[in-house]
Amino acid sequence: MRSASESLWGGIRLAVTVALMLACRASEYEDVGWNPPYGKPPQCVDIPEDLRLCHTVGYTRMLLPNLLEHETMAEVKQQASSWVPLLHKNCHPGTQVFLCSLFAPVCLDRHIFPCRWLCEAVRDGCSPIMGAFGFPWPDMLTCDKFPEEDVCIAMSQPNTTEATRTTGHSLICPPCDNEMKTDAILEHMCASEFAFKTKIKEVKRENMDRKVILQKRKKMLKEGNLKKKDLKTLVLYLKNGADCPCQQLDNLGNHYLIMGRKVDKQYLLTGIHKWDKSSKEFKKAIKKLKTYKCPAFENVFK
Template identity: 80%
Template sequence: MFLGLVTLSLLAACRASEYEQHVSWKWDSYQGGRSYGKPPQCVDIPEDLRLCHQVGYGQMLLPNLLEHESLAEVKQQAGSWVPLVHKRCHPGTQLFLCSLFAPVCLETPILPCRWLCEAVRDGCSPIMEAFGFPWPEMLTCDKFPQDDVCIAMSQPNATQPTEHAGYSPICPPCDNEMKIDAMLEHMCASEFAFKTKIKEVKRENTDRKVVFQKRKKMLKAGSLKKKDMKKLVMYLKNGADCPCQQLDNLGNQYLIMGRKVDKQFLLTGIHKWDKSSKEFKKAIKKLKSHKCPAFENVFK
């Protein structure tokens, strides 16, 4: 699927001597000089590597370009990025991430182009920030090549996600309201969850400030303490102008999810409490046993 979008000179890549004139790659010098315990090898991309399974090629290089030496480590780390791909913040997100987590199996690895990294970062970092996660240092774009042979989308100027069909400006915590996967992803990006009604919503600089009514039913306490619950105020990060239908209907009961970042409580998910919805009831049931990926190990 994605191979048709990749700008590669495969002939040059297959001729190592010619390719090495363009890319100076050393396994032991990438990301701080780490030495690998075993030589690079080609392995099949497993079905449970959800981020990159059926990405357009069947084998990947291991260790990968993020210094993961085992498939178990790759799957654990890559799983945290699946929700970001689902947010559709940029059409090149999966391509960019898989070029690092599951690089194409070639004699000499090919890095993603710097402009692709920058385009994905610019499209997706606002969504990550809405959930309290900064763009990670391991994906700093200036470490990727500008002029060498590299992996890219077919259109270098495709940097604005809103220009592409299907990419929505809806506030990230407010989208896909009654889809089980979205609710579970919001829960996994959250530290706490409760049921309540909204008292008022105010605009505060580039954020939206959400004040809740006193009565709340706790579903997942996390870092939220009893004293915090009494006068709880949460913020929809960078959400002053993006659409959020839930915040326009203050009479409903809502499932509220959030995280504490610095001294603020961020709103990371809001779903109408609707027992008539089969999707909602299934999601609430799954919330108790669902195993979340370790976001803390990745977004730092």
């Protein structure tokens, strides 16, 4: 019996295949819609294994420059890497197909863009997750740019159920995803400007947020732009987290790895993991923090 993940990926590959069949038929028509002002004609290239966002999307060749005007593979990798953590959140089953139709468009004789309804479904499913980390849905992915009725890349026939359905996504507050895996901890770290070890003094509800008041004593792991005077009175907010479960905030007796970033005038909690030296994954993550190279989130989510 196939697992749920295998069934999901099978469905995605089938959807891509159907989309490609439609796209091939589209070559009979004139190229309509908006086209990026390329400096050079697109060429077919292999999707490299280290393009993690799209290496498993269901096809092996892509156009370069892509539909986001990235002209080199180095630029594609750098920009696409920022989106890999979003795939792990399972916020919508069409996330990879949507993003890869832009970052690594399939090789055809015309540009095939994602359907507007797919963009809207992915945006509606994933923007709350991004918002919890202080990242807005970026202007470069504004959904009204994409075709509504022309041939376009889609997961399946658009309908309300399919467009809004999520797979494997829990109601746990995104920063509280406490799966003790090295990659997950490093992803939270990369989405954060600062990190430290400390205890939590008190948690209060404030409107739709949770206000996290910390103990004064903190051991810094990543300082960012946080100043000493700010650190003493630092209060973090779990954005829109008043009602979603956060197991770490239920037991205030532990030490935690606390991560955050400043958005506007607030400091947001972007990650919280129990400080557990008995966990090999946690110890590995802490060891890798000093040398780990994070994707440039600020260059993408703006």
